[in-house]
Amino acid sequence: MNHTFSISSLFLIHFLILFPHVRSANDIVRDTCKKIASDRPNFKFDFCVKSLEADPEGHKVDVEGLGLIGLKLLQANITGTTEYIKQLLKKKWEQRLLKALSLCLEYYALVEGEDYTPLYKAKRYHEVNIRVSGVLTNEDSCDTQESRKGGMVPLLTKHNDDISQLSTIVLFITASFLGGE
Numbered sequence: 001m002n003h004t005f006s007i008s009s010l011f012l013i014h015f016l017i018l019f020p021h022v023r024s025a026n027d028i029v030r031d032t033c034k035k036i037a038s039d040r041p042n043f044k045f046d047f048c049v050k051s052l053e054a055d056p057e058g059h060k061v062d063v064e065g066l067g068l069i070g071l072k073l074l075q076a077n078i079t080g081t082t083e084y085i086k087q088l089l090k091k092k093w094e095q096r097l098l099k100a101l102s103l104c105l106e107y108y109a110l111v112e113g114e115d116y117t118p119l120y121k122a123k124r125y126h127e128v129n130i131r132v133s134g135v136l137t138n139e140d141s142c143d144t145q146e147s148r149k150g151g152m153v154p155l156l157t158k159h160n161d162d163i164s165q166l167s168t169i170v171l172f173i174t175a176s177f178l179g180g181e
């Protein structure tokens with residue numbers, strides 16, 4: 001085997017495939033998260049980067065791929081949160097909290113188990129956007145319990161916030177594809 005060839009081709013593989021790819025993937029994630037955060041004071045840049053970079057399925061990393069990652073994370077979060085509330089409801093709570101948790105379960109049950117990825121893959125971004133807006137409305141209803149204040153169900157504050165952050169990511173990305181419509 002020709003050593004000069006194998007070393008230079010190794011280098012080339014490294015340079016052409018690995019290096020620019022990884023770099024640009026990180027850039028796209030950070031760039032997207034930065035844009036979302038720029039006019040949303042409650043948006044958590046670090047959460048956004050951490051969530052979108054941890055992609056076990058290795059989606060194609062362009063903005064469209066990030067939207068799909070966000071959507072899948074969001075749906076998994078809704079399912080996880082619904083399960084969590086069901087576990088919480090097995091324990092004893094004071095009446096007010098019990099009522100609040102049950103209400104949250106009702107709100108999340110309305111959107112749990114829905115799979116919007118086929119719509120997303122079909123580029124029906126407007127429909128995805130409407131449905132994820134619905135998720136955000138239900139999250140807000142759980143979190144505020146019809147008051148004007150968030151965090152009304154302390155046990156769910158973190159879960160609600162994750163769902164809110166992930167919804168915001170998906171809403172931003174889908175809306176960005178609708179610019180010309």
Ligand SMILES: *[C@@H]1O[C@H](CO)[C@@H](O)[C@H](O)[C@H]1NC(C)=O
Pocket residue numbers: 051073076077078080081159162
């Ligand atoms: C929701 O998503 C975030 C970010 O990916 C993750 O850290 C968290 O564990 C998820 N929560 C649930 C309940 O799945």
